[in-house]
Amino acid sequence: MAESRAVEVVINRWLPYWAVLQADFFQVIRGWVWRTWVAVCLLATACWLVYRLGAHKEAGLVQEASVFLTQLVRWILTGSVGLVVILAAGAISSERGTLADSILSRGISRRQYYLGKFHARLGAVLCGFFLISILATILGQFFLREDLDLKGCLVATWEVGMLLAALVSIGVMVSAILNNTLVGIMALWLAVYGGGAVLSLVPGIVPQLNLVWNRIPYVIKGHYSLSNLGEITVFSLIICVLTSLFGMMYFSRRDV
Protein backbone atom coordinates (compact mmCIF):
# COMPACT_ATOMS: atom_id res chain seq x y z
CA MET A 1 0.00 0.00 0.00
CA ALA A 2 2.77 2.37 1.00
CA GLU A 3 4.71 1.51 -2.14
CA SER A 4 1.75 2.22 -4.38
CA ARG A 5 1.29 5.61 -2.72
CA ALA A 6 4.91 6.49 -3.36
CA VAL A 7 4.44 6.15 -7.13
CA GLU A 8 4.59 9.60 -8.63
CA VAL A 9 1.47 10.70 -10.46
CA VAL A 10 2.18 11.66 -14.05
CA ILE A 11 0.27 14.86 -14.75
CA ASN A 12 -1.33 15.25 -18.16
CA ARG A 13 -0.75 18.94 -18.84
CA TRP A 14 -3.38 19.23 -21.59
CA LEU A 15 -6.07 17.47 -19.62
CA PRO A 16 -7.26 20.71 -17.92
CA TYR A 17 -7.75 22.33 -21.35
CA TRP A 18 -9.62 19.30 -22.60
CA ALA A 19 -11.73 19.17 -19.44
CA VAL A 20 -12.83 22.81 -19.81
CA LEU A 21 -13.52 22.32 -23.51
CA GLN A 22 -15.60 19.21 -22.96
CA ALA A 23 -17.51 20.57 -19.95
CA ASP A 24 -18.28 23.86 -21.66
CA PHE A 25 -19.27 22.22 -24.94
CA PHE A 26 -21.82 19.99 -23.25
CA GLN A 27 -23.01 22.84 -21.06
CA VAL A 28 -23.61 24.99 -24.15
CA ILE A 29 -25.44 22.18 -25.90
CA ARG A 30 -27.63 21.66 -22.84
CA GLY A 31 -28.27 25.39 -22.52
CA TRP A 32 -31.37 27.18 -23.79
CA VAL A 33 -29.49 29.57 -26.11
CA TRP A 34 -27.97 26.86 -28.26
CA ARG A 35 -31.13 24.78 -28.24
CA THR A 36 -33.24 27.78 -29.19
CA TRP A 37 -30.83 28.63 -31.98
CA VAL A 38 -30.90 25.10 -33.41
CA ALA A 39 -34.66 24.76 -32.89
CA VAL A 40 -35.40 28.10 -34.59
CA CYS A 41 -33.14 27.23 -37.51
CA LEU A 42 -34.70 23.78 -37.92
CA LEU A 43 -38.17 25.25 -37.70
CA ALA A 44 -37.30 27.89 -40.28
CA THR A 45 -35.89 25.20 -42.55
CA ALA A 46 -39.01 23.08 -42.24
CA CYS A 47 -41.41 26.01 -42.76
CA TRP A 48 -39.45 27.36 -45.71
CA LEU A 49 -39.37 23.93 -47.30
CA VAL A 50 -43.10 23.42 -46.82
CA TYR A 51 -43.76 26.85 -48.36
CA ARG A 52 -41.57 26.04 -51.39
CA LEU A 53 -43.14 22.61 -51.78
CA GLY A 54 -46.60 24.14 -51.54
CA ALA A 55 -45.79 26.67 -54.29
CA HIS A 56 -44.54 23.82 -56.47
CA LYS A 57 -47.43 21.44 -55.85
CA GLU A 58 -50.28 23.93 -55.86
CA ALA A 59 -49.13 26.48 -58.44
CA GLY A 60 -46.67 24.35 -60.41
CA LEU A 61 -43.87 26.88 -59.91
CA VAL A 62 -40.42 25.39 -60.25
CA GLN A 63 -38.59 25.65 -56.96
CA GLU A 64 -34.83 25.41 -57.12
CA ALA A 65 -32.96 23.85 -54.22
CA SER A 66 -30.13 26.38 -54.66
CA VAL A 67 -32.48 29.31 -54.01
CA PHE A 68 -33.95 27.57 -51.01
CA LEU A 69 -30.50 26.86 -49.56
CA THR A 70 -29.20 30.37 -50.25
CA GLN A 71 -32.12 31.98 -48.52
CA LEU A 72 -31.79 29.63 -45.62
CA VAL A 73 -28.06 30.20 -45.13
CA ARG A 74 -28.56 33.95 -45.37
CA TRP A 75 -31.34 33.74 -42.84
CA ILE A 76 -29.15 31.76 -40.44
CA LEU A 77 -26.48 34.43 -40.75
CA THR A 78 -28.75 37.42 -40.30
CA GLY A 79 -31.64 36.11 -38.28
CA SER A 80 -29.96 33.90 -35.75
CA VAL A 81 -26.62 35.61 -35.40
CA GLY A 82 -27.96 37.31 -32.28
CA LEU A 83 -28.02 33.98 -30.48
CA VAL A 84 -24.50 33.20 -31.67
CA VAL A 85 -23.43 36.57 -30.29
CA ILE A 86 -25.00 35.71 -26.92
CA LEU A 87 -23.29 32.32 -26.93
CA ALA A 88 -19.90 33.82 -27.67
CA ALA A 89 -20.08 36.96 -25.56
CA GLY A 90 -21.11 35.04 -22.45
CA ALA A 91 -18.36 32.44 -22.67
CA ILE A 92 -16.13 33.79 -19.93
CA SER A 93 -17.96 36.77 -18.47
CA SER A 94 -20.96 34.69 -17.43
CA GLU A 95 -18.72 32.57 -15.20
CA ARG A 96 -17.00 35.48 -13.50
CA GLY A 97 -17.12 35.23 -9.73
CA THR A 98 -17.29 32.17 -7.59
CA LEU A 99 -17.85 29.70 -10.42
CA ALA A 100 -14.69 30.82 -12.19
CA ASP A 101 -12.94 30.70 -8.80
CA SER A 102 -13.78 27.03 -8.52
CA ILE A 103 -12.15 26.34 -11.87
CA LEU A 104 -9.28 28.80 -12.07
CA SER A 105 -8.04 27.95 -8.58
CA ARG A 106 -7.20 24.43 -9.80
CA GLY A 107 -4.26 23.26 -11.89
CA ILE A 108 -5.22 25.17 -15.02
CA SER A 109 -3.60 28.22 -16.52
CA ARG A 110 -5.60 31.17 -17.77
CA ARG A 111 -4.42 30.47 -21.32
CA GLN A 112 -5.72 26.91 -21.22
CA TYR A 113 -9.01 28.09 -19.75
CA TYR A 114 -9.42 30.70 -22.49
CA LEU A 115 -8.57 28.26 -25.26
CA GLY A 116 -10.88 25.61 -23.79
CA LYS A 117 -13.77 28.07 -23.66
CA PHE A 118 -13.09 29.43 -27.15
CA HIS A 119 -12.86 26.02 -28.76
CA ALA A 120 -15.96 24.76 -26.95
CA ARG A 121 -18.07 27.70 -28.16
CA LEU A 122 -16.61 27.44 -31.63
CA GLY A 123 -17.33 23.72 -31.72
CA ALA A 124 -20.90 24.17 -30.50
CA VAL A 125 -21.70 26.93 -33.02
CA LEU A 126 -20.06 25.20 -35.99
CA CYS A 127 -21.57 21.82 -35.10
CA GLY A 128 -25.01 23.41 -34.96
CA PHE A 129 -24.50 25.28 -38.20
CA PHE A 130 -23.07 22.31 -40.12
CA LEU A 131 -25.86 20.07 -38.82
CA ILE A 132 -28.54 22.47 -40.07
CA SER A 133 -26.77 23.09 -43.38
CA ILE A 134 -26.33 19.42 -44.16
CA LEU A 135 -29.95 18.73 -43.27
CA ALA A 136 -31.16 21.62 -45.43
CA THR A 137 -29.00 20.48 -48.34
CA ILE A 138 -30.36 16.94 -48.19
CA LEU A 139 -33.95 18.13 -47.88
CA GLY A 140 -33.55 20.61 -50.74
CA GLN A 141 -31.92 18.01 -52.95
CA PHE A 142 -34.70 15.49 -52.39
CA PHE A 143 -37.78 17.70 -52.37
CA LEU A 144 -36.92 20.56 -54.72
CA ARG A 145 -35.38 20.89 -58.17
CA GLU A 146 -31.97 19.26 -58.09
CA ASP A 147 -29.63 22.06 -59.13
CA LEU A 148 -27.20 21.71 -56.24
CA ASP A 149 -23.56 20.88 -56.60
CA LEU A 150 -22.17 18.87 -53.67
CA LYS A 151 -18.76 20.52 -53.70
CA GLY A 152 -20.37 23.92 -54.12
CA CYS A 153 -22.57 23.29 -51.12
CA LEU A 154 -19.58 22.26 -49.05
CA VAL A 155 -17.67 25.38 -50.13
CA ALA A 156 -20.60 27.66 -49.28
CA THR A 157 -21.07 25.98 -45.92
CA TRP A 158 -17.36 26.28 -45.22
CA GLU A 159 -17.32 29.99 -46.15
CA VAL A 160 -20.25 30.81 -43.87
CA GLY A 161 -18.74 28.60 -41.16
CA MET A 162 -15.52 30.61 -41.36
CA LEU A 163 -17.46 33.85 -40.90
CA LEU A 164 -19.19 32.37 -37.87
CA ALA A 165 -15.80 31.24 -36.50
CA ALA A 166 -14.48 34.79 -36.76
CA LEU A 167 -17.60 36.06 -35.00
CA VAL A 168 -17.25 33.54 -32.16
CA SER A 169 -13.58 34.36 -31.82
CA ILE A 170 -14.27 38.09 -31.44
CA GLY A 171 -17.11 37.29 -29.03
CA VAL A 172 -14.96 35.18 -26.72
CA MET A 173 -12.29 37.87 -26.72
CA VAL A 174 -14.89 40.48 -25.74
CA SER A 175 -16.18 38.21 -22.96
CA ALA A 176 -12.64 37.87 -21.59
CA ILE A 177 -12.20 41.63 -21.55
CA LEU A 178 -15.53 42.72 -20.12
CA ASN A 179 -17.06 41.66 -16.81
CA ASN A 180 -20.67 42.03 -17.85
CA THR A 181 -22.26 39.72 -20.42
CA LEU A 182 -24.88 42.28 -21.51
CA VAL A 183 -22.24 44.92 -22.12
CA GLY A 184 -20.25 42.25 -23.97
CA ILE A 185 -23.18 41.48 -26.26
CA MET A 186 -23.62 45.17 -27.03
CA ALA A 187 -19.92 45.61 -27.65
CA LEU A 188 -19.88 42.60 -29.96
CA TRP A 189 -22.81 43.90 -31.97
CA LEU A 190 -21.05 47.22 -32.35
CA ALA A 191 -17.81 45.47 -33.28
CA VAL A 192 -19.53 43.30 -35.90
CA TYR A 193 -21.47 46.11 -37.55
CA GLY A 194 -18.77 48.72 -37.11
CA GLY A 195 -16.10 46.32 -38.30
CA GLY A 196 -18.23 45.33 -41.29
CA ALA A 197 -18.74 48.98 -42.21
CA VAL A 198 -15.04 49.73 -41.90
CA LEU A 199 -14.08 46.68 -43.96
CA SER A 200 -16.44 47.74 -46.75
CA LEU A 201 -14.45 50.98 -47.01
CA VAL A 202 -11.15 49.23 -47.64
CA PRO A 203 -11.71 47.24 -50.84
CA GLY A 204 -9.05 44.87 -52.06
CA ILE A 205 -7.27 44.29 -48.78
CA VAL A 206 -9.75 41.96 -47.13
CA PRO A 207 -12.58 39.82 -48.52
CA GLN A 208 -15.75 41.86 -48.89
CA LEU A 209 -18.58 40.44 -46.88
CA ASN A 210 -21.24 41.70 -49.29
CA LEU A 211 -19.46 39.95 -52.15
CA VAL A 212 -19.35 36.73 -50.17
CA TRP A 213 -23.03 37.26 -49.49
CA ASN A 214 -23.93 37.77 -53.13
CA ARG A 215 -21.77 34.89 -54.32
CA ILE A 216 -23.52 32.23 -52.24
CA PRO A 217 -26.23 31.24 -54.85
CA TYR A 218 -23.58 30.71 -57.54
CA VAL A 219 -21.22 28.87 -55.21
CA ILE A 220 -23.99 26.47 -54.26
CA LYS A 221 -24.52 25.65 -57.92
CA GLY A 222 -20.83 24.85 -58.29
CA HIS A 223 -19.46 28.17 -59.58
CA TYR A 224 -16.97 28.66 -56.83
CA SER A 225 -13.42 29.86 -56.77
CA LEU A 226 -10.83 28.19 -54.61
CA SER A 227 -8.89 31.43 -54.29
CA ASN A 228 -11.96 33.12 -52.78
CA LEU A 229 -12.37 30.20 -50.45
CA GLY A 230 -8.71 30.48 -49.44
CA GLU A 231 -9.04 34.24 -48.91
CA ILE A 232 -11.99 33.86 -46.59
CA THR A 233 -10.34 30.99 -44.72
CA VAL A 234 -7.09 32.92 -44.24
CA PHE A 235 -8.95 36.09 -43.29
CA SER A 236 -11.01 34.22 -40.72
CA LEU A 237 -8.00 32.36 -39.33
CA ILE A 238 -6.07 35.61 -38.96
CA ILE A 239 -8.96 37.14 -37.02
CA CYS A 240 -9.22 34.01 -34.86
CA VAL A 241 -5.50 33.93 -34.08
CA LEU A 242 -5.18 37.66 -33.39
CA THR A 243 -8.28 37.89 -31.21
CA SER A 244 -7.32 34.72 -29.33
CA LEU A 245 -3.81 35.98 -28.65
CA PHE A 246 -5.10 39.33 -27.48
CA GLY A 247 -7.88 37.77 -25.41
CA MET A 248 -5.52 35.24 -23.81
CA MET A 249 -2.93 37.84 -22.93
CA TYR A 250 -5.52 40.20 -21.53
CA PHE A 251 -7.27 37.50 -19.54
CA SER A 252 -3.94 36.24 -18.16
CA ARG A 253 -3.25 39.64 -16.70
CA ARG A 254 -6.56 40.45 -15.10
CA ASP A 255 -8.45 39.59 -11.93
CA VAL A 256 -11.37 37.21 -12.01
Added chain:
Amino acid sequence: MDFGMGRIIPPSFTFPRTATEAMVAEKTGDLVLETNQLTKIYQNRQIALNDVTLQLEPGTVLGLLGANGAGKTTLLRLVVGLHRPTAGWAKLFGEVMTPNSADLRRKIGYIPTNPQFPKGMTPITYLDYMARLFGLPRDVRKPRLASLIRAVGLLGASGDAIEGFSNGMSARLAVATSLINEPELLIWDEPTHGLDPEARRSMLELMKGLGQAKSLIVSSHNLGDIDEVCNHAAVLSRGQLIYCGSLQDLKGKMRRNHYEVDLEGDQRAITKLLTMVRGMTEVKSAELQHRKLTLHFNEEANAANGIATVMMALNDCKVTLVGVRSVGQQTEQAFLDLVEKDESAGFSRIYKQPPKLAA
Protein backbone atom coordinates in the same frame (compact mmCIF):
# COMPACT_ATOMS: atom_id res chain seq x y z
CA MET B 1 16.24 26.50 8.33
CA ASP B 2 15.65 27.08 12.01
CA PHE B 3 14.21 30.47 12.66
CA GLY B 4 13.67 29.60 16.29
CA MET B 5 10.54 31.68 16.32
CA GLY B 6 7.72 29.29 15.83
CA ARG B 7 6.17 28.49 12.51
CA ILE B 8 5.28 31.90 11.28
CA ILE B 9 8.35 33.96 10.70
CA PRO B 10 8.31 37.69 11.46
CA PRO B 11 7.92 39.67 8.26
CA SER B 12 11.56 40.72 8.08
CA PHE B 13 12.13 39.42 4.56
CA THR B 14 12.84 42.01 1.92
CA PHE B 15 13.03 41.62 -1.81
CA PRO B 16 16.62 40.62 -2.72
CA ARG B 17 18.55 43.34 -4.47
CA THR B 18 22.11 42.11 -4.07
CA ALA B 19 23.73 38.71 -4.39
CA THR B 20 24.02 38.40 -0.61
CA GLU B 21 20.39 39.27 -0.14
CA ALA B 22 19.45 36.80 -2.85
CA MET B 23 21.19 34.06 -0.87
CA VAL B 24 19.10 34.97 2.14
CA ALA B 25 15.99 34.68 -0.02
CA GLU B 26 17.04 31.24 -1.24
CA LYS B 27 17.05 30.01 2.33
CA THR B 28 13.34 30.77 2.58
CA GLY B 29 12.64 28.20 -0.16
CA ASP B 30 11.23 25.68 2.32
CA LEU B 31 8.41 28.01 3.27
CA VAL B 32 4.92 27.07 2.22
CA LEU B 33 3.80 30.64 1.76
CA GLU B 34 5.62 33.90 1.75
CA THR B 35 4.17 37.29 0.91
CA ASN B 36 6.13 40.47 0.61
CA GLN B 37 4.52 43.91 0.78
CA LEU B 38 1.46 42.44 -0.86
CA THR B 39 -0.86 45.25 -1.85
CA LYS B 40 -4.10 45.22 -3.79
CA ILE B 41 -5.91 48.32 -4.98
CA TYR B 42 -9.09 47.71 -6.95
CA GLN B 43 -9.29 49.99 -10.00
CA ASN B 44 -7.65 52.87 -8.11
CA ARG B 45 -10.78 53.08 -5.97
CA GLN B 46 -10.47 50.72 -3.04
CA ILE B 47 -7.40 49.70 -1.08
CA ALA B 48 -8.27 46.12 -0.22
CA LEU B 49 -4.88 45.03 1.06
CA ASN B 50 -1.96 47.10 2.18
CA ASP B 51 1.62 45.97 2.58
CA VAL B 52 1.03 42.48 3.91
CA THR B 53 4.20 40.53 4.62
CA LEU B 54 4.01 37.12 6.22
CA GLN B 55 5.71 33.77 6.06
CA LEU B 56 4.33 30.35 6.74
CA GLU B 57 6.26 27.20 7.53
CA PRO B 58 5.06 23.69 6.67
CA GLY B 59 2.60 22.23 9.15
CA THR B 60 1.16 25.57 10.24
CA VAL B 61 -2.59 25.90 10.75
CA LEU B 62 -3.15 29.59 10.30
CA GLY B 63 -6.41 31.31 11.15
CA LEU B 64 -7.07 34.45 9.17
CA LEU B 65 -9.13 36.86 11.22
CA GLY B 66 -10.71 40.14 10.32
CA ALA B 67 -13.99 42.00 10.10
CA ASN B 68 -16.02 42.21 6.89
CA GLY B 69 -13.98 43.98 4.23
CA ALA B 70 -10.74 43.58 6.17
CA GLY B 71 -9.10 41.95 3.15
CA LYS B 72 -9.13 38.26 4.10
CA THR B 73 -10.65 37.00 0.87
CA THR B 74 -8.51 39.37 -1.19
CA LEU B 75 -5.39 38.01 0.49
CA LEU B 76 -6.43 34.42 -0.19
CA ARG B 77 -7.33 35.18 -3.81
CA LEU B 78 -3.96 36.82 -4.32
CA VAL B 79 -2.24 33.78 -2.84
CA VAL B 80 -4.16 31.43 -5.13
CA GLY B 81 -3.48 33.61 -8.18
CA LEU B 82 -7.06 34.62 -8.89
CA HIS B 83 -6.03 38.24 -8.42
CA ARG B 84 -2.84 39.97 -9.50
CA PRO B 85 -1.18 42.08 -6.83
CA THR B 86 -0.94 45.81 -7.42
CA ALA B 87 2.41 45.70 -5.62
CA GLY B 88 4.47 43.08 -3.83
CA TRP B 89 4.32 39.36 -4.43
CA ALA B 90 3.17 36.06 -3.02
CA LYS B 91 5.40 33.01 -3.20
CA LEU B 92 4.18 29.49 -2.74
CA PHE B 93 6.76 26.80 -2.14
CA GLY B 94 9.43 29.27 -3.18
CA GLU B 95 7.89 30.31 -6.50
CA VAL B 96 6.01 33.49 -7.31
CA MET B 97 2.30 32.86 -7.87
CA THR B 98 0.80 34.26 -11.08
CA PRO B 99 -2.54 33.61 -12.82
CA ASN B 100 -0.76 31.14 -15.11
CA SER B 101 1.03 29.19 -12.35
CA ALA B 102 -0.90 25.98 -12.93
CA ASP B 103 1.89 23.83 -11.46
CA LEU B 104 1.84 25.78 -8.21
CA ARG B 105 -1.92 25.51 -7.92
CA ARG B 106 -1.64 21.73 -8.19
CA LYS B 107 -0.20 21.87 -4.67
CA ILE B 108 -3.13 23.84 -3.27
CA GLY B 109 -6.60 22.82 -2.22
CA TYR B 110 -8.83 25.89 -2.27
CA ILE B 111 -12.39 26.42 -1.09
CA PRO B 112 -13.84 29.81 -1.99
CA THR B 113 -16.50 31.52 0.10
CA ASN B 114 -19.91 30.10 -0.87
CA PRO B 115 -18.56 27.68 -3.47
CA GLN B 116 -20.65 27.47 -6.64
CA PHE B 117 -20.97 24.42 -8.83
CA PRO B 118 -21.71 24.12 -12.55
CA LYS B 119 -25.25 23.17 -13.42
CA GLY B 120 -26.25 19.67 -14.43
CA MET B 121 -23.43 17.90 -12.61
CA THR B 122 -23.44 15.22 -9.93
CA PRO B 123 -20.76 14.89 -7.25
CA ILE B 124 -19.07 12.18 -9.33
CA THR B 125 -18.99 14.19 -12.56
CA TYR B 126 -17.99 17.36 -10.71
CA LEU B 127 -15.11 15.74 -8.83
CA ASP B 128 -14.01 14.04 -12.03
CA TYR B 129 -14.04 17.43 -13.76
CA MET B 130 -12.02 19.01 -10.95
CA ALA B 131 -9.52 16.14 -10.98
CA ARG B 132 -9.10 16.57 -14.71
CA LEU B 133 -8.46 20.28 -14.12
CA PHE B 134 -5.48 19.14 -12.06
CA GLY B 135 -4.34 16.93 -14.94
CA LEU B 136 -4.84 13.70 -12.99
CA PRO B 137 -4.98 10.61 -15.23
CA ARG B 138 -8.03 8.36 -15.08
CA ASP B 139 -6.41 5.55 -13.07
CA VAL B 140 -5.54 8.05 -10.34
CA ARG B 141 -8.60 10.26 -10.30
CA LYS B 142 -11.32 7.61 -10.33
CA PRO B 143 -10.25 5.75 -7.16
CA ARG B 144 -9.47 9.04 -5.46
CA LEU B 145 -12.86 10.60 -6.13
CA ALA B 146 -14.62 7.43 -5.04
CA SER B 147 -12.84 7.38 -1.70
CA LEU B 148 -13.40 11.11 -1.18
CA ILE B 149 -17.12 10.83 -1.86
CA ARG B 150 -17.25 8.04 0.68
CA ALA B 151 -15.12 10.01 3.15
CA VAL B 152 -17.29 13.12 3.08
CA GLY B 153 -20.48 11.09 3.38
CA LEU B 154 -21.96 11.80 -0.04
CA LEU B 155 -22.14 8.20 -1.17
CA GLY B 156 -25.93 8.18 -1.08
CA ALA B 157 -26.16 11.38 -3.11
CA SER B 158 -23.29 10.68 -5.49
CA GLY B 159 -25.65 10.43 -8.46
CA ASP B 160 -27.89 13.35 -7.54
CA ALA B 161 -27.76 16.78 -9.18
CA ILE B 162 -25.69 19.24 -7.11
CA GLU B 163 -28.35 21.95 -7.57
CA GLY B 164 -30.54 20.19 -5.02
CA PHE B 165 -27.85 20.00 -2.36
CA SER B 166 -28.18 21.64 1.05
CA ASN B 167 -25.50 23.98 2.37
CA GLY B 168 -23.96 21.18 4.39
CA MET B 169 -23.78 18.82 1.42
CA SER B 170 -22.31 21.56 -0.78
CA ALA B 171 -19.70 22.25 1.88
CA ARG B 172 -18.79 18.58 2.05
CA LEU B 173 -18.47 18.45 -1.72
CA ALA B 174 -16.25 21.54 -1.63
CA VAL B 175 -14.05 19.83 0.95
CA ALA B 176 -13.76 16.75 -1.26
CA THR B 177 -12.88 19.00 -4.20
CA SER B 178 -10.13 20.72 -2.27
CA LEU B 179 -8.60 17.35 -1.40
CA ILE B 180 -8.84 15.66 -4.81
CA ASN B 181 -5.28 16.64 -5.78
CA GLU B 182 -3.83 15.62 -2.40
CA PRO B 183 -2.53 19.15 -1.82
CA GLU B 184 0.28 20.21 0.47
CA LEU B 185 -1.46 23.44 1.39
CA LEU B 186 -5.17 23.90 2.04
CA ILE B 187 -6.69 27.35 1.72
CA TRP B 188 -10.27 27.46 2.96
CA ASP B 189 -12.18 30.70 2.86
CA GLU B 190 -14.90 30.65 5.51
CA PRO B 191 -15.57 26.91 5.31
CA THR B 192 -18.13 26.94 8.13
CA HIS B 193 -20.16 29.77 6.62
CA GLY B 194 -23.86 28.90 6.48
CA LEU B 195 -23.51 25.50 8.14
CA ASP B 196 -25.82 24.19 10.84
CA PRO B 197 -24.21 23.33 14.21
CA GLU B 198 -23.84 19.66 13.39
CA ALA B 199 -22.25 20.26 10.00
CA ARG B 200 -20.04 22.95 11.54
CA ARG B 201 -18.89 20.53 14.22
CA SER B 202 -17.90 17.86 11.69
CA MET B 203 -16.16 20.48 9.56
CA LEU B 204 -14.13 21.59 12.57
CA GLU B 205 -13.22 18.00 13.39
CA LEU B 206 -12.13 17.51 9.80
CA MET B 207 -9.98 20.64 9.91
CA LYS B 208 -8.39 19.47 13.14
CA GLY B 209 -7.55 16.15 11.54
CA LEU B 210 -6.20 17.72 8.36
CA GLY B 211 -4.19 20.21 10.39
CA GLN B 212 -2.15 17.30 11.74
CA ALA B 213 -0.98 16.35 8.26
CA LYS B 214 -1.09 19.46 6.09
CA SER B 215 -0.54 23.19 6.15
CA LEU B 216 -3.86 24.94 6.41
CA ILE B 217 -5.02 28.53 6.07
CA VAL B 218 -8.56 29.10 7.29
CA SER B 219 -10.37 32.39 7.15
CA SER B 220 -13.41 32.71 9.35
CA HIS B 221 -15.69 35.21 10.98
CA ASN B 222 -16.28 32.73 13.74
CA LEU B 223 -13.43 33.26 16.15
CA GLY B 224 -14.43 30.17 18.10
CA ASP B 225 -13.62 28.08 15.02
CA ILE B 226 -10.19 29.62 14.71
CA ASP B 227 -9.62 29.12 18.42
CA GLU B 228 -10.45 25.46 18.14
CA VAL B 229 -8.61 24.55 14.99
CA CYS B 230 -5.61 26.83 14.50
CA ASN B 231 -2.26 27.11 16.16
CA HIS B 232 -1.40 30.45 14.56
CA ALA B 233 -3.35 33.54 13.68
CA ALA B 234 -3.06 36.53 11.39
CA VAL B 235 -5.34 39.49 12.03
CA LEU B 236 -6.27 41.88 9.25
CA SER B 237 -7.86 45.23 9.87
CA ARG B 238 -8.85 47.47 6.97
CA GLY B 239 -6.42 45.71 4.67
CA GLN B 240 -3.47 45.79 7.02
CA LEU B 241 -1.89 42.95 8.91
CA ILE B 242 -2.01 44.00 12.53
CA TYR B 243 -1.03 40.72 14.09
CA CYS B 244 0.74 37.64 12.89
CA GLY B 245 1.92 34.97 15.30
CA SER B 246 0.88 32.11 17.52
CA LEU B 247 -2.69 31.93 18.73
CA GLN B 248 -1.43 31.51 22.27
CA ASP B 249 0.37 34.81 21.95
CA LEU B 250 -2.74 36.48 20.65
CA LYS B 251 -4.70 35.27 23.62
CA GLY B 252 -1.91 36.55 25.87
CA LYS B 253 -2.63 40.02 24.62
CA MET B 254 -6.08 40.07 26.12
CA ARG B 255 -6.84 41.77 29.41
CA ARG B 256 -7.29 39.07 32.02
CA ASN B 257 -9.40 40.98 34.50
CA HIS B 258 -12.95 39.84 33.94
CA TYR B 259 -14.27 36.67 35.62
CA GLU B 260 -17.53 34.99 36.47
CA VAL B 261 -17.97 32.89 39.63
CA ASP B 262 -20.90 30.48 40.01
CA LEU B 263 -22.00 30.06 43.61
CA GLU B 264 -24.23 27.88 45.72
CA GLY B 265 -25.41 28.45 49.27
CA ASP B 266 -27.55 30.56 51.53
CA GLN B 267 -28.64 33.86 50.02
CA ARG B 268 -27.63 35.80 53.13
CA ALA B 269 -24.17 34.28 53.00
CA ILE B 270 -23.83 35.20 49.34
CA THR B 271 -24.90 38.80 50.06
CA LYS B 272 -22.31 38.95 52.83
CA LEU B 273 -19.72 37.61 50.43
CA LEU B 274 -20.62 40.31 47.91
CA THR B 275 -20.06 43.02 50.51
CA MET B 276 -16.69 41.50 51.39
CA VAL B 277 -15.59 41.21 47.78
CA ARG B 278 -16.58 44.81 47.02
CA GLY B 279 -14.29 45.89 49.86
CA MET B 280 -11.23 44.17 48.36
CA THR B 281 -8.52 46.41 46.89
CA GLU B 282 -7.95 44.16 43.84
CA VAL B 283 -11.61 44.28 42.83
CA LYS B 284 -12.76 47.16 40.68
CA SER B 285 -16.41 46.09 40.65
CA ALA B 286 -18.54 43.10 41.61
CA GLU B 287 -22.08 42.31 40.52
CA LEU B 288 -24.39 39.53 41.68
CA GLN B 289 -27.01 38.03 39.39
CA HIS B 290 -28.84 34.83 40.31
CA ARG B 291 -25.93 33.36 42.24
CA LYS B 292 -23.48 34.35 39.55
CA LEU B 293 -20.83 36.76 40.75
CA THR B 294 -19.24 38.90 38.04
CA LEU B 295 -15.85 40.28 39.00
CA HIS B 296 -13.77 43.04 37.40
CA PHE B 297 -10.27 43.27 38.77
CA ASN B 298 -8.21 46.42 38.60
CA GLU B 299 -5.87 46.73 35.59
CA GLU B 300 -2.78 46.70 37.79
CA ALA B 301 -4.02 43.87 40.03
CA ASN B 302 -2.76 40.32 39.70
CA ALA B 303 -5.82 38.33 38.70
CA ALA B 304 -4.51 35.15 40.37
CA ASN B 305 -4.10 36.93 43.70
CA GLY B 306 -7.54 38.46 43.33
CA ILE B 307 -9.12 35.08 42.65
CA ALA B 308 -7.30 33.57 45.66
CA THR B 309 -8.60 36.32 47.93
CA VAL B 310 -12.14 35.78 46.68
CA MET B 311 -11.77 32.03 47.32
CA MET B 312 -10.80 32.72 50.93
CA ALA B 313 -13.81 34.98 51.31
CA LEU B 314 -16.00 32.18 49.94
CA ASN B 315 -14.65 29.87 52.61
CA ASP B 316 -15.20 32.45 55.36
CA CYS B 317 -18.82 33.01 54.29
CA LYS B 318 -19.51 29.26 53.88
CA VAL B 319 -20.52 29.67 50.26
CA THR B 320 -19.92 26.75 47.88
CA LEU B 321 -17.98 27.38 44.70
CA VAL B 322 -19.51 25.81 41.58
CA GLY B 323 -17.22 27.25 38.93
CA VAL B 324 -14.91 30.07 37.88
CA ARG B 325 -14.35 31.20 34.31
CA SER B 326 -12.79 34.02 32.39
CA VAL B 327 -15.46 36.09 30.67
CA GLY B 328 -15.58 36.44 26.92
CA GLN B 329 -14.26 34.12 24.29
CA GLN B 330 -10.51 34.53 24.59
CA THR B 331 -9.57 34.85 20.95
CA GLU B 332 -12.53 37.08 20.30
CA GLN B 333 -11.54 39.39 23.13
CA ALA B 334 -7.93 39.51 21.96
CA PHE B 335 -9.05 40.15 18.39
CA LEU B 336 -11.37 42.96 19.41
CA ASP B 337 -8.62 44.50 21.56
CA LEU B 338 -6.21 44.40 18.64
CA VAL B 339 -8.64 45.96 16.20
CA GLU B 340 -9.64 48.59 18.74
CA LYS B 341 -6.01 49.51 19.37
CA ASP B 342 -5.29 49.66 15.66
CA GLU B 343 -8.26 51.92 15.00
CA SER B 344 -7.38 54.24 17.86
CA ALA B 345 -3.79 54.48 16.65
CA GLY B 346 -4.74 57.02 13.96
CA PHE B 347 -1.78 58.55 12.13
CA SER B 348 0.67 56.85 14.48
CA ARG B 349 -0.01 53.68 12.46
CA ILE B 350 2.39 55.02 9.85
CA TYR B 351 5.30 54.73 12.26
CA LYS B 352 4.19 51.45 13.76
CA GLN B 353 6.59 48.52 13.54
CA PRO B 354 5.35 45.54 11.55
CA PRO B 355 3.73 42.81 13.66
CA LYS B 356 6.27 40.61 15.39
CA LEU B 357 6.06 37.11 16.65
CA ALA B 358 6.98 36.44 20.23
CA ALA B 359 9.50 33.66 20.77
